[in-house]
Amino acid sequence: MYVTIPTENPLPSAISPLTSPQQQVAETRLKPGSYLYYEGDNVEWLYQVTSGVLRLTRLLADGRRQVIAFGYPGDIVGFPSAGVHHTDCDALTNVRLQPFRRAALENGEGDLELHNALLQAALREISAMQDHFMMLGRKSASEKLASFLCVLAERVGTDLGTYRNVTLPMSRSDIADFLGLTTETVSRTFTQLRKSKIIAIENIHTVIIQRPTALLGLSLGDRG
């Protein structure tokens, strides 16, 4: 999951479960903190997240980290480049995954429908990453956090009457490393949003969006 440009009426960015009628491979499970793959590993499988949340990260030599994406249900992770993984990937929660052989993407393995679905997922990924560039390069801290919460609310939020409830399985520093901020700035920005009654923080991992329109406005750069 990337932070695409939030809209009033977004398209669902999740994709439907893929099925491999020919040879459905057994589901994989991960516990929180365990790794699915590391940067540099040869790619044997791609995975569609069935439930739970993954974290994809890259590290710089001096320890600086960038969270590349969070993998939510419906997302495909593990696209190879030159046959190897280019991020680390670990689980933030219990995660269930549907594996697909790398060959299903790269030569179809006789299942044209699956091949095409994986290709379309890769193309969607490119487009979503382009949106994310805009956010990393051009948005302020409050715009970034507002965008992040809007996208999560739309994608995996639950309804609470007029409000909306969002669970954040990741830590503040994961959010910071995803948005290109520090944990302190993320924390301060959460506090700002709370004080302006746009959100309420039920607990560290649960946010209630009290004024979705104001949040959306913030994410698009309205002064406030």
Added chain:
Amino acid sequence: MYVTIPTENPLPSAISPLTSPQQQVAETRLKPGSYLYYEGDNVEWLYQVTSGVLRLTRLLADGRRQVIAFGYPGDIVGFPSAGVHHTDCDALTNVRLQPFRRAALENGEGDLELHNALLQAALREISAMQDHFMMLGRKSASEKLASFLCVLAERVGTDLGTYRNVTLPMSRSDIADFLGLTTETVSRTFTQLRKSKIIAIENIHTVIIQRPTALLGLSLGDRG
């Protein structure tokens, strides 16, 4: 072209010219400033840059701009998502392009080799964009500009004995919008690099890299 993490011995990121033995479509040409496609256009063709440089951009409602990538010879541009383009694309120089039907990517059109080459290009694109995230989110102004110059030097620079010559067809504000900076900061950072004798600025569009190792060090975060 994205700013991937520069290394002492990088792999060539350009890819070889693709050929469509079945039905080679006539080359397309663009003059500087003319558009190849706009965001929202239906995708009919993908293009491989044969010569010249393209600029791919996205705009925010309030006018903020992000340059998503520069398209250099060997690069493929125009990957569709949901069938449409997600950036604007125009030419910075005279550009020659080899078009490929969108169908060549999406169903092979009977040319498996071409289909696979386009798929691999899309996968390389995903990986390169992941590297670029790190730069947008986690690098300082001088690290960003140093990384940018290193990648260009490697990819399209020409040798000058111990030095290396790089032509920059884009404006300072293009560089700024690519790196997530302002034109003033880009200009000041060029001046810093010049004053520390790491580069010389022959003219606005021509940079000579005098101390490649120092530049590489800067790009990786060495203080100085």
Added chain:
DNA sequence: CGATAGCTTGAGAGTACTCAAAGTGGGTGG
């Protein structure tokens, strides 16, 4: 119940930004 990791808050510093003005160079029209 205490230890610890993660989160929040505070104070101060630094980087990059904004606004402003001067400098430069390419292109056009006289």
Added chain:
DNA sequence: CCACCCACTTTGAGTACTCTCAAGCTATCG
């Protein structure tokens, strides 16, 4: 062919946002 013009670039001064460093707080786990 030259001069002017305009767009782009550079430089300067001041500001603001985010970061750094530090300390206090909170929740979870043993």
